[in-house]
Amino acid sequence: MTSSAHPPGFRGYFLVDARATWRIDRHWSAALGIDTLTDGNYFVFHIFPQRSALMEFSFAY
Numbered sequence: 001m002t003s004s005a006h007p008p009g010f011r012g013y014f015l016v017d018a019r020a021t022w023r024i025d026r027h028w029s030a031a032l033g034i035d036t037l038t039d040g041n042y043f044v045f046h047i048f049p050q051r052s053a054l055m056e057f058s059f060a061y
Contacts (some may be wrong), residue, residue, distance in 0.1 A: 013042040031056040 019033035032055050039051040 013040055014038060015040075015042070027059055027061060029058050029060075031058075 016037040017033065017035045018037060019031060021029055021031040023029045032053075034051065034053050036049070036051045041050065042048055
């Protein structure tokens, strides 16, 4: 049995995501987000993408 905090071959990681939403008016909103600001490589059961950005517009009535 190993005494380390992580199993052999496993390296820890730290993730930071950010998202901002603006309400344009009563019906419209816009959002901008960035996933994985640290731009690291990591996996759990599959490889996750590195840094990615998203933009969203939405209408609610």
